[in-house]
Amino acid sequence: MRKPCCDKDGTNKGAWSKHEDQKLIDYITTHGEGCWRSLPKAAGLHRCGKSCRLRWINYLRPDIKRGNFGEDEEDLIIKLHALLGNRWSLIAGRLPGRTDNEVKNYWNSHLRKKLINLGIDPNNHKVNRSQNHDHSATTTHPHNSHNIISGSINAHASNSDETSAAASSDNNNHNRKQLINLDLTIAFPYSDHNDHHHDHHPLKETEPQNKEPLNSMEMEVSSNNIYTTFPTLILFR
DNA sequence: AATCGCAACAACCGCAGGGAC
């Protein structure tokens, strides 16, 4: 029988107090991140490790960027969501200082509605033809009536009506890349990475200090990379 | 001034992946 992640008795839940925050900050500043399960006891916190980790990652980390999302960030989230779906950690990984929780919340509370108001299905980023066709938003291109992203993979697929296998030909990929106008360079992990607690996902390779802020112009979608690295992206064909 | 409804955000929960034993 597997033990629960934390004892239900004796652990605090709900909002964190300033005192708890300070304890967590002090401990991590001294000992570094990791070993979340044993951290609460060592730090003198009556919280489960999960809760500590979440609090640190989503709120206390010094590199957290607080405040409203800029238009460029909004744009980037929408574009990345079209590519990656609800992979919030991956999306947040390309937005320096933003957390997956923050991006997820922002999507659910703002961007989702924004797309719906534009007559765009936030799930597949396709225009809902039964709704209004006022596409005056900055994220919408007049030349592409199918998708909020200019020449996105979705748009490409919708134009080709059940397109054949995504990686079927280099020529096809080249054409797509030209159509997409959305670049997403995927860097790979440093082999000499010291952090043995890091996530090994191919898009989570870069540490915050290595992340370059990307905007839509800098992103590079290599179709080969996309389709071979992220099987779930096949969904967006 | 009170209260109601909604939006925003913080936090929790369950699950899955991966490493260690």
Next chain:
DNA sequence: GGTCCCTGCGGTTGTTGCGAT
């Protein structure tokens, strides 16, 4: 190879703040 443990992720819920009535 199987099991356990730790960690991270994504969905969901709870709480708080604010505007409308």
